[in-house]
Amino acid sequence: MKSIIQEKKECFFCSRKDDLHLHHVFEGRNRGNSDKYGLTIYLCSYHHNMSDESVHFDPIYDKLMKIIGQLYFEKTYEDDFIKIFRRNYKED
Numbered sequence: 001m002k003s004i005i006q007e008k009k010e011c012f013f014c015s016r017k018d019d020l021h022l023h024h025v026f027e028g029r030n031r032g033n034s035d036k037y038g039l040t041i042y043l044c045s046y047h048h049n050m051s052d053e054s055v056h057f058d059p060i061y062d063k064l065m066k067i068i069g070q071l072y073f074e075k076t077y078e079d080d081f082i083k084i085f086r087r088n089y090k091e092d
Helices: 027-038 059-076 081-085
Strands: 020-024 040-044
Touching: 020 027, 027 059, 027 081, 059 081
Parallel strands: none
Antiparallel strands: 020 040
16 A cells, blocks of 8 residues: 555655665554555665664654654544554553
């Protein structure tokens, strides 16, 4: 499914247009839900997994993306986010 968070194919953080990776905002058991509900974003390698400022190595970036993902989900769907994803990232 197309992302509900991002329209342009560019890094979500720096707008770089090359060396892009598709990042699933919710991983593990919720990776499929990220695909199903369009909770994906493009990230350059630096912001994805190649630096200390990447979503895979900086817990602040990771948490920020999960809160943004939850907010977009709640704005877009009538489904219960917490029931589907088993967590409320806005209150953690």
